[in-house]
Amino acid sequence: MPKSRMLLALAGLVALSGCQSADTIGALAIDTDTTVGSVRTGDLVSEGKLQYRSGNYGKSYALFKKAAEVYPKEPTAWLGLAASADQLGRFDTADTAYKALGTMIGNRPEYYNNLGYSHMLRGDLVGARGYFMRAFDLAPDNVTIANNMQLLRNTASFTGRS
16 A cells, blocks of 8 residues: 555544544643733634644644744643644644653653654654553553554554554
């Protein structure tokens, strides 16, 4: 199967697993209602989450990008930007967001799970497995991570790679 068709098949399975949206980072107790100038970051993030959940990745990308620009120390904005960029295949932007997140939440399961999913979308199954394993070590009971690890196993079997 051509790589492009494999990536499309993977993208179709996002509803079953995928990147953890900015919703799951709420455990960090981040204040998303900070006002910078006349823009409330929480408004941008909340609308970005809504658009992401609705599959409107272009809109969520724009909202999370603005939130990250307005409030660059907001992990929720960066996590949403990275996940949206991954869904759009904008891996250069995703890499920038993951780099920023690495300094903010670099040892959290959401971070490693999303990095793993990003690498799986790129066809880097070995790299994806490494990130999923790190996420699993930090949160062995996380259903999203377990689903992604299963998706990776299925993908590796389907493509004849490991």
